[in-house]
Amino acid sequence: MRFILLxxxxxxxxxxxxxxxxxxxxDTVCKEAEAYSRHFEAALTSNPLTEDxxxxxxxxxxxxxxxxxxxxxxxxxxxxxxxxxxxxIHFDFxxxxxxxxILYHGQVLNYTQSGDYLLTIQLPTPLVAGTLDSLSIxxxxxxxxxxxxxxxxxxxxxxxxxxxLSEPFGTQDWWPCKNGLSDKIDSIDVIITTPEAYRAAxxxxxxxxxxxxxxxxxxxxxxxxxxxxxxAICVTNYVQYTDTxxxxxxxxxxxxxxxxxxxxxxxxxxxxxxxxxxxxFDSLFVIYPFHQEKYGHxxxxxxxxEEHQTMSFVVSFGWSLLSHELAHQWFGxxxxxxxxxxxxxxxxxxTYLEGLSxxxxxxxxxxxxxxxNRVNIITSQPGGSVKVSDTTSVNRIFSGRLxxxxxxxxxxxxxxxxxxxxxxxxxxxxxxxxxxxYAKTPDLKAHLEAASGHDLTExxxxxxxxxxxxxxxxxxxxxGNQFLIELSxxxxxxxxxxxxxPVPVVLSGNGIDTTxxxxxxxxxxLFSIPVSFExxxxxxxxxxxxxxNGNTVQEGDLTSATRDLAHxxxxxxxPNPVKDVLQVVFENGQARGKFHWQIVNGLGQRLxxxxxxxxxxVINVKDxxxxxxxxxxxxxxxxxxxxxxVKE
Numbered sequence: 001m002r003f004i005l006l007x008x009x010x011x012x013x014x015x016x017x018x019x020x021x022x023x024x025x026x027d028t029v030c031k032e033a034e035a036y037s038r039h040f041e042a043a044l045t046s047n048p049l050t051e052d053x054x055x056x057x058x059x060x061x062x063x064x065x066x067x068x069x070x071x072x073x074x075x076x077x078x079x080x081x082x083x084x085x086x087x088x089i090h091f092d093f094x095x096x097x098x099x100x101x102i103l104y105h106g107q108v109l110n111y112t113q114s115g116d117y118l119l120t121i122q123l124p125t126p127l128v129a130g131t132l133d134s135l136s137i138x139x140x141x142x143x144x145x146x147x148x149x150x151x152x153x154x155x156x157x158x159x160x161x162x163x164x165l166s167e168p169f170g171t172q173d174w175w176p177c178k179n180g181l182s183d184k185i186d187s188i189d190v191i192i193t194t195p196e197a198y199r200a201a202x203x204x205x206x207x208x209x210x211x212x213x214x215x216x217x218x219x220x221x222x223x224x225x226x227x228x229x230x231x232a233i234c235v236t237n238y239v240q241y242t243d244t245x246x247x248x249x250x251x252x253x254x255x256x257x258x259x260x261x262x263x264x265x266x267x268x269x270x271x272x273x274x275x276x277x278x279x280x281f282d283s284l285f286v287i288y289p290f291h292q293e294k295y296g297h298x299x300x301x302x303x304x305x306e307e308h309q310t311m312s313f314v315v316s317f318g319w320s321l322l323s324h325e326l327a328h329q330w331f332g333x334x335x336x337x338x339x340x341x342x343x344x345x346x347x348x349x350x351t352y353l354e355g356l357s358x359x360x361x362x363x364x365x366x367x368x369x370x371x372x373n374r375v376n377i378i379t380s381q382p383g384g385s386v387k388v389s390d391t392t393s394v395n396r397i398f399s400g401r402l403x404x405x406x407x408x409x410x411x412x413x414x415x416x417x418x419x420x421x422x423x424x425x426x427x428x429x430x431x432x433x434x435x436x437x438y439a440k441t442p443d444l445k446a447h448l449e450a451a452s453g454h455d456l457t458e459x460x461x462x463x464x465x466x467x468x469x470x471x472x473x474x475x476x477x478x479x480g481n482q483f484l485i486e487l488s489x490x491x492x493x494x495x496x497x498x499x500x501x502p503v504p505v506v507l508s509g510n511g512i513d514t515t516x517x518x519x520x521x522x523x524x525x526l527f528s529i530p531v532s533f534e535x536x537x538x539x540x541x542x543x544x545x546x547x548x549n550g551n552t553v554q555e556g557d558l559t560s561a562t563r564d565l566a567h568x569x570x571x572x573x574x575p576n577p578v579k580d581v582l583q584v585v586f587e588n589g590q591a592r593g594k595f596h597w598q599i600v601n602g603l604g605q606r607l608x609x610x611x612x613x614x615x616x617x618v619i620n621v622k623d624x625x626x627x628x629x630x631x632x633x634x635x636x637x638x639x640x641x642x643x644x645x646v647k648e
């Protein structure tokens with residue numbers, strides 16, 4: 001969803017959504033979100049009764065006076081049947097709304113309204129599968145306003161304003177719809193009549209602006225697939241201006257801005273800055289998805305923003321808010337999460353892209369502040385999964401700590417784990433393959449694996465489904481040109497016993513800095529790395545690639561520690577040097593249970609792994625190139641042996 005200016009508990013104003021300290025103060029405006037209406041909980045998930053037809057087109061014709069909490073008009077829907085004997089059609093629609101008539105090819109149809117949100121319409125003759133048909137629902141009323149305020153009326157500077165905000169479940173409050181995440185409408189027309197003092201904002205392109213007596217009529221048309229919760233209107237006394245954005249394909253895209261008169265100066269500065277961000281996203285991923293129409297903003301009275309397709313509604317014009325909502329045009333609008341469990345595919349991406357815009361256009365201190373703030377937010381509590389555990393709770397769906405911050409850092413860590421080229425290629429492939437469709441987390445995972453060649457099952461098990469984060473303990477020792485590092489971790493939540501991740505460690509000394517990438521695959525893992533300088537300091541992940549907290553770094557005696565941990569067991573390798581097969585023999589008795597082994601090269605890179613369970617075993621080293629290697633053996637008690645061998 002949108003960039004929300006509340007953190008975690010959205011129905012209270014006691015906690016602000018944690019933002020960078022350097023953000024504009026106006027972006028930290030707090031507005032109490034509306035509580036659930038008594039009708040809100042009726043349809044929290046997709047209604048199975050609406051799954052037997054496909055939405056093709058809507059024409060909305062509404063009269064709106066922003067001074068009055070009321071809507072009247074009609075919704076004409078074109079649909080295609082997906083089953084035979086299609087005798088009735090169902091919509092999610094509040095039973096508090098008054099239906100004047102339902103028209104079908106000139107006939108008035110019978111209908112029933114039941115429960116809180118079910119509209120059932122009887123057709124005169126059953127239809128066969130594949131039939132394209134239409135009907136018009138004429139209605140009026142004062143809609144209930146669920147969630148964050150799906151239909152709201154307020155004022156700014158004494159001037160009335162009326163807006164809508166349907167995500168996640170509020171569409172059904174104010175127009176007859178399919179309220180789930182399964183069917184996008186192919187195209188829409190939105191025709192709003194309002195008193196002449198006001199302008200009406202909506203999706204797509206304004207194709208007509210007409211006068212009718214003392215009213216104005218605004219006709220917006222949008223010809224891209226759109227999920228129902230992104231259909232939106234906002235009406236007040238806007239002034240308008242347009243920024244032009246040159247896209248990578250040579251298109252001059254209009255960025256149309258509807259702004260309060262009193263906010264014009266600040267708005268112009270904010271949207272002018274956003275031009276470069278839109279060009280950056282356009283070049284980094286795929287072309288701006290709605291390049292044949294527009295992008296833009298409409299100012300509203302809610303304390304944050306919502307990424308309404310082609311026209312985000314925003315309370316103010318600071319960098320964080322504008323770049324976040326813009327990012328949603330790719331991640332959330334063009335490709336929409338296919339379940340509220342997967343909301344991080346919207347919010348984690350938009351949060352991370354806002355961070356990437358800082359990396360690209362701001363200084364390193366600003367980008368570092370963004371990262372440390374995210375890590376601090378994520379690790380402020382020990383548990384919580386990115387996967388939404390309760391999709392009936394708006395508060396849980398839009399958790400600032402989990403869906404936004406932790407979701408964004410899952411992407412940041414994948415960028416580190418997979419590398420720049422594979423990571424961004426995977427995202428481009430994902431956007432292309434799910435263009436104007438819905439996607440879920442396994443879909444993204446498959447694209448990341450295809451681009452990189454990595455199996456990411458454990459990564460997603462730990463970081464998406466699992467909870468918590470690791471705390472690392474780093475112990476190091478230098479002996480001449482050999483540098484030993486032991487990496488240990490504890491986890492903050494029992495759902496994950498070990499986070500397997502490449503770990504960055506920076507060694508410094510004599511004016512030299514070198515970054516090690518240590519493939520941390522087991523606890524108490526020992527790495528041996530050659531260095532050409534005296535190390536005087538060791539930093540754990542100074543660039544903040546990882547989610548972690550409470551980490552420690554200390555110098556210790558690892559050489560004697562490995563001998564002590566071995567509990568007197570002696571390990572002999574022969575032949576040494578070796579050509580094809582390395583014999584591993586434990587003296588002083590049998591090996592103590594199961595030993596895990598890994599072969600690392602001089603850079604500490606893990607080349608091969610396996611398990612030894614006997615007192616004498618063999619390891620095939622035929623495929624190793626000539627050189628010096630170390631065999632690291634670890635037992636179930638945490639004991640570690642490090643033995644060197646030479647491959648001929």
